[in-house]
Amino acid sequence: MPTALIAEDEPLLAHALEAGLRQAWPDLTLLPSALDGEEAVDEALRHLPDLLFLDIRMPGRTGLEAAQAIMEDWPAGRPLPLVVFITAYDQYALQAFEAQAVDYLLKPVPPARLAAAVQRLQGWLAQRPAPTACTPTSPTAPPADGAAPLGLDESTLARLRQLLSTPAAAAVPSPPRLQVIQASAGATVHLVPVAEVVYFEAADKYIRVLTADKEYLIRCALRELLPQLDEQEFWQVHRGTVVRATAITQAHRDEAGRVFLQLRQRPERLPVSRLYAPRFKGM
The missing domain is CATH 2.40.50.1020 (LytTr DNA-binding domain)
Incomplete structure (x- = not known):
């Protein structure tokens, strides 16, 4: 059965997402939720789940930074987890995710939206080839409806690099260059x-x-x-x-x-x- 890790620093929202996933995906095994970005990285690398639901704005590391750390230290030969980002209403985040075709959930997550995300994730997992002994696998082409969860291939790595390089507050002037x-x-x-x-x-x-x-x-x-x-x-x-x-x-x-x-x-x-x-x- 597939496993999933939720990283969300607001316990009530984490519990709500857990409950929604249990209802929409009864066969999914949920690991104990992580409360910040550092814990998300540690738990993901310890348990190697199939899916990650990462809140964007967490203490320690953001969801994007946590995804980066997990990708870099993930063991070779095992498929990386599919990643769906969770965000409160944030116009910057929505525009960035939509521009890079990365899947996200807007919290609080409506049941219908979560059900649609679950269906896409199930489709992605079903299309994954079996892992080899030495080569990481990556998802095949995404289902036609909706954005792609983040996984390991050239295009998704490029999307994550683009998201990481975009300041979280585009309207705030950049600090002066350090001399x-x-x-x-x-x-x-x-x-x-x-x-x-x-x-x-x-x-x-x-x-x-x-x-x-x-x-x-x-x-x-x-x-x-x-x-x-x-x-x-x-x-x-x-x-x-x-x-x-x-x-x-x-x-x-x-x-x-x-x-x-x-x-x-x-x-x-x-x-x-x-x-x-x-x-x-x-x-």
Whole structure:
């Protein structure tokens, strides 16, 4: 029987969705609901459900960020879960989802809308090929009616990248570009020009700032830093790694299809997640 995980930080809405799914899909096994984005990622990777219902606006990680993290760490050889996003009335979200043809549920979810979503999800699961020992599977063509749940193939990864790159509040001006990083070390504050940074790497509640020959720590979330960087100059290659594009010398794909980056001024080989791997293709 298929399994599903609901991630919703409002318990009453989570219970209502659970009840609706039990009625519309009696054979569906529901895992205990996650109350925030971090828990959603942990539970999804622990239980590997077939379906995910992710609230867009959750503490810790948004539903989009949770979907990204789950896709990147999902075990090879097992089909990724189909993802349906849940959102309150938010014109930005609706326009973004409709533009990228990603399925969503508007909360509170009307029974008829949930029944239609269930029918589509059942159709998608029925069309999935059996998993192989080493190759992730992806959904085949979607049923003709309605948007597609998010799964793993080139087009759906492109849709998720587009959603992740769109600011949640399009009308809010972008913050000014960061020119200098102020990194504290005891009683000393180091002023690090952004022009000298080779890459940034998230580490717990901090970000590692790597230059050609030094490393600094700043207390900041990567999602707070990203809007302050020039996206043409700094490329996100993993959910926790952002690299200066001109610092990359080679992108190498190994026998398993994983992409690694060689840098000009650092010895590390940086892994590229499958979400961002399509960026590294020959011209």
